[in-house]
Amino acid sequence: MGRADGQQAPGQRDARRTGASGIRRLFTWRKLVGTFFALCLLGMGAFLVVYLMVPVPAANAEAEMQSNIYKYSDGTVLARTGEVNREIVGLEEIPRDVQYTFVAAENKSFFEDSGVDVKGTLRGLKNTLTGQGKQGGSTITQQYVKNYYLDQDQTVTRKLKELVISLKVDQEKTKSEILAGYINTSYYGRNAYGIQAAAQAYYRVDADRLDVAQGAYLAALLQAPSQYDWTAASGKGKKLVEARWEYVLDNMVEEGWLDAGKRAGLTFPVPEDPRPAPGMEGQTGYLVDAAKKELAREGLDEEDLDAGGWTITLNIDSKRQKALEKAVEEQLESKLDREGSEVDATVQAGATSVDPKTGKVVALYGGVDATQHWLSNATRRDYQPASTFKPVVFASALENGSETQDGRPIGLNTVYDGTSRRPVVGSDVPFDPQNDLGRSYGPVSVQTSLERSINSSFAQMAVDVGLDRVKKTALDLGMQDLNFPEVPAISLGTMYASTWDMAGVYATLDNHGKKVTPSIVARAEHNDRTIEMPEAAGRQVISRETADTVTAGLTGVVRSGSGVAAASPAYQAAGKTGTSEKNRSAWFAGYTPELTTVVALFGESTADGGGQKSLTGTADSGRANGGGFPARIWAAYTLDALGGGSDARFDLDVAEPARPRPDPGPSQTESEEPEPTPTPSDTPTEEPTPTPSDTPTEEPTPTPSDTPTLIPDPTPTGEPTFTPPVEPEEGAERPRSDGGG
Known part of the structure; x- marks a missing residue:
């Protein structure tokens, strides 16, 4: 029982004392x-x-991923390729005051600390354990470690690793290396990883052109890239990012990294509106594909390129590229009905334009859109170049000092029998080519044969030169050994070639016989490797006299021959038309003293499996030929690419200029169609005929023989005038043309 006076019993007090003393002892x-x-x-x-x-650890895969940057010759960006939009730049490429903006924004003690913020890390661990979200207060070193070595998971294990690795990294790397790594691995929004991509995304400049105000904005972005993107931010977001921007600059003044007077004069640098990164649409895909193939030829394999980090500067002139695209659009595409016409749906255009002095590919047209028709029409080699090959036959004749069957040297004034279907003489392989539209011309000079693209003349010339020699000259000039049998038919361009190939051939003629190999890549640079591109203009492959004589002949083609549509008083030009058998391709290859360009149309079936189709009826204009759409595209582009024209003239070394001769006119034995007089719009301003030497060598009268190779040319009385061929009535049967121009 308890005590009545309320006092505890002695035993109870002892028990309590014993318990308390036990706790104190423990x-x-x-x-x-x-x-x-x-x-x-x-x-x-x-x-x-x-x-x-x-x-x-080793860097995580994403941290080292970079995009490849493709640029025009003027340095503007053409395209970025790769999964991650990043281009790593060295700290020396980032202005010093811009470097300080990141330190001021994130970690003012960066240059003195040991790489970690213990309090911040413990706070982050607590937040992670209690589910209160992401940590704050990490140092630049810790953020760099998270970006470069680890992942973004918010776990205790990852944060402990971050702490340990940060301490080690701070010991192993310099502060400059850590800062550069942080700036290059951070995400800035707008799909931009690293400061170079961010500088382009927000201010359209490279990182080395950023000023301190712009740098402060990019540093401020890292706290909340999406919320602080000015063009997408709410009113509150804009106030927050401006306040953050002010905070960065104030910290720089406080640390002595920015002059207070300069700070007072800075205004908020509103960024540019976002724009999508250039993709592969339009001509971009064709240009990038051509560059990748050229780099592969120079030893940069696909795996190395796909690893990223390459800056590839092209020779493409952005202004001339636009001019070429505009010419194709205005002279061809605007006239096609691709949806309503089966013929128009098959038409493919391709072009390559080269600077003949340097070999630089300054413009290229691969097709309507690389996302719709990936095969580049500029570089494809599955169509015949047709009569654009005839100047190669003539060049081979000149280079080899070749003679006709009855012993006359071959030159511009040499006379051949231009009769259609005349069998060649001296060949083991029978060949009797038909001229364009079946026309016969009788005795004609090589000059006239070039101007009218007379098949019978050049078939015989190829045999006279030797088919093996013709092929060798073609390969020397830059053509590929593709379907190149040594038979008389090669005189009509029955092998395969691309506009790229033929641009190299004609650029070599333009360059007085010095080999020109078209090149689209100016340089390819990586942080640890540079691809050296070979010289595009090289050795003399044919003599200057040979090349210049061919050029002299080709000026007549443009002045008064099948290429009159390419003529203009604004420039001097030489060129050659070509139309392949069954009208499957049409070409114009031409050049001025400053620019060589080859344009072609191809008929390509839209059905599964493809296949070649006739171009006849393109844009509802009858039979397609090289003197039509290709020549008009060439002329429109060349005028624009030359800035409205040029006073440059060919400087030719020609031993025997072409003598003026009367126009013999076609024989009417095979075609009774009347020939209309050219309209004024079709007749270009006449260019002066090369002046003959004071004592031109007369061609000997051929000795009578059973060989009908040569027929005496009539006595010279005047300059021949070109009369364009007339098209048959709509629906009439059209004569077969084997490679006429």
Whole structure:
């Protein structure tokens, strides 16, 4: 029973004293302090074990991924390729005051600290354990480690690794290396990783052109890229980013990194509106594909290129590229009905334009759109170049000092029998080519044969030269050994070639016989490697006299021959038309003293499996030929590409200029169609005929023989005038043309 006076019994007091003294004995200050130090030692030991066991890992795959940057010759960006829009730049390429903006924004003690913020890290661990979201207060080193070595998972394990690796990285790397890594790996919004991509995305400049105000904005972005993107930010977001921008600059002044007077004069640098990164649409895909193939030929394999980090500057002139696209659109595409016409749906255009002095490909047209028709019409080699090959036959004749069957040297004034279907003489392989539309011309000079693209003349010339020699000259000039049998038919361009190939051939003629190999890549640079591009203009492959004589002949083609549509008083030009068998391709290859361009149309079936189709009826204009759409595209482009024209003239070294001769006119034995007089719009301003030497060598009268190779040319009385061929009535049967121009 309890005591009536309320006092506890002695036994109860003793029991309480015993319990209290027991607790005090268990939790003495000495024991508490000892336990604390023991735990600290245990923690330090555990941390030491973790420190020793956790190595600095290799970079994560995404951190090292970069885009490849393709640029026009003027340095403007054509395209970025790759999964990650990043271009790593060295710290030396970032202005010093811009570097300081990132330190001021994220970690003012960066240059003095050990790489970690213990309080911030513990706070982050607490937030992670309690589910309160992402940590704050990480150092630049820690953020760099997270971006470069780890992933973005918010776990205790990842944060402990971050702490350990940051300490090690701070010991192993310089502050400059860490800062550069941080700036290059951070995400800035707008799909931009790294400062170079961000500078382009927000201010359309490279990183080395950023000023301190722009740098402060990019540094401010890192806290909340989406929320702080000015063009997408709400009113509150804009206030927040402006305040963050002010904070960065104020910290720079406080740390002595920015002059207070300069700071006072800075205004917020509103970024440009976002725009999508250039893709592969339009001509871009064709240009990038041509560049990749050229780099592969120079030893840069696909795996190395796909790893990213390359800056590839092309020779493409952005203004001339636009001019070429405009010419195709205005002279061809605007006239086609691709939806309503079966013929128009098959038409494919391709073109390559080269600077003949340097070999640089300054413009290229691969098709309507690389996302719709990926095969480039500029570089494809599955169509015949047709009569654009005839100047190669003539060049081979000149280079080899060849003679006709009855011993006359072959030159511009040499006379051949231009009769259609005349069998060649001296060949083991029978060949009797039909002229364009079946026309016969009788005795004609080589000059006239060039102007009218007379098949019978050049078939015989090829045999006279030697088919093996013709092929060798073609390969020397830059053609590929594709379907190149040594038979008389090669005189009509029955092998395969691309506009790229033929641009090289004609550029070599334009360059007085010095080999020109078209090149689209100016340079390819990586942070640890540079691809050296070979010289595009090289050795003399045919003599200057040979090349210049061919050029002299080809000026007549443009002046008064099948290429009159390419003529203009604004420039001097030489060129050759070509139309392949069954009208499957149509070409114009031409040049001025400053620019060589080859344009072609191809008939390509839209059915599964493809196949070649006739171009006849293109844009409802009858039979397609090289003197039509290709020549008009060439003329429109050339005029624009030359800035409205040029006073440059061919500087020719010609031993025997073409003598003026009367126009013999076609024989009417095979075609009775009347020939209309050219309209004024079709007749170009006449260019002066090359002046003959004071004592031209007369061609000997051929000795009578059974060989009908040569027929004496009539006595010269005047300059021949070209009369364009007339088209048959709509629906009438059209004569077969084997490679006429």
